[in-house]
Amino acid sequence: MARQRHKKRPMAEINVVPYIDVMLVMLVIFMITAPLLTQGVHVSLPSADAQPLSQDSEEPLQVTVDAGGNFYLNVGDDPDQPIDAGTLVQRSAAVLRNKPNTPVLVRGDSGVAYGTVVRAMVLLQQAGAPNVGLVTEPPEAASP
Template sequence: MSEINVVPYIDVMLVLLVIFMVTAPLLSQGVKVDLPQAAAEPLDTRQQEPLVVTVDSAGLYYLDFGDDRGDPVDPATLAARVAALLRHRPETSVVVRGDQNVSYGTVVSLMTILQRSGAPSVGLMTEFSGNDDR
């Protein structure tokens, strides 16, 4: 009776396993953003007020929470305050209000800070123009 030699198949399988183990972490980089599947609608005002984080055209961050709402905050302070608020009220939604002249990288950095602070998803605030350009 002849037998099938499976040693070459095991070698190929182990090589493929190593390739997948090395490439899998590289595929999952980036910022997770939950995009809407339909036309944007206003937030439900019956729910809890969202946490609004603003980034102005100079790249400064402002937190719409607490006593010093008009004062810019550094990234470390912002991360600590957002993490504390989300630990206290985990159902709070987080919204970024970015100036249209701020760089894309600054908004992505802010979203990364919010993600590391425990925000499960981050929304982007826009101004309604009244035009439907579909």
């Protein structure tokens, strides 16, 4: 009996089609869930006809004043926890020292006292903010 010669097979190639399918499914999942992950404190912003910020500016430092007069800052360990005035000044000053051109915005609930929003603006100026902007919602279109 003649010995059969074994042909050397080329190395098996990896079929990447299943990996591409998995990647596309994951991409769709992330695209759907990313907008749902926005965190923040719910405030009812006042309406005003104002120009939006340009998209090329860096992420702003936002102070939120809720209906109860509590301050929140979008920087720190837990932006959903209220902070006191001293913490607001310290954290804001630290951000502005590292990035002096950071836009500074105040989101004040439409039901909060005007003096509380002004107090937040004064605290931001104490932290070194040269300009402080107010966040508003565009007015509702008049229905015919």
